[in-house]
Amino acid sequence: SQTIHQWPATLVQPVGSPLSLECTVEGTSNPNLYWYRQAAGRGLQLLFYSVGIGQISSEVPQNLSASRPQDRQFILSSKKLLLSDSGFYLCAWSEGGQNIQYFGAGTRLSVL
């Protein structure tokens, strides 16, 4: 069966520090991968998605970037965090050709 791993679960970072969040999927090949952000009390905002290695689509321009160095690995990065980057970051995957998305446990990021 497929599983998705996302870490860390909680992260507290100072403003201006770098960020790297990692997500890996097991039990499937060539999945679509997604990064979402959910601000407190708000809906899910799609940040990036990828349909294959090295293929990244950006949905919202901001100081974040994403990379997919391996088939089942998706990384969210920032060179300098802003206060507004605080939120609940969720990684998700879907089978290619299907819309059903399955979420990781999420990372709660607090930028202070």
Add this chain to the structure above:
Amino acid sequence: QKEVEQNSGPLSVPEGAIASLNCTYSDRVSQSFFWYRQYSGKSPELIMSIYSNGDKEDGRFTAQLNKASQYVSLLIRDSQPSDSATYLCAVNLDGGYQKVTFGTGTKLQVIP
């Protein structure tokens, strides 16, 4: 602007009652519709998918889709306190298989 809209609630129902959650969407080419449940502080989990007009039942849950009127609903029969959560509607607004758009969610409170 392409949107998925939900009433934010909270929707309060007594234990054992039927909870009715609604979602409207903006694009007629949409083909895939999903309901996710999100407990406070947790990641969303898929509870229902529906692709054709009409009703789809799974245990206490029934999804209803009306493409002509562009709405999808979720009925929860015999509501339990454990059903208290935020319910997110998701739609592939562009009709494709790469991404979906989430509504902001409806908070459901089941009162014992």
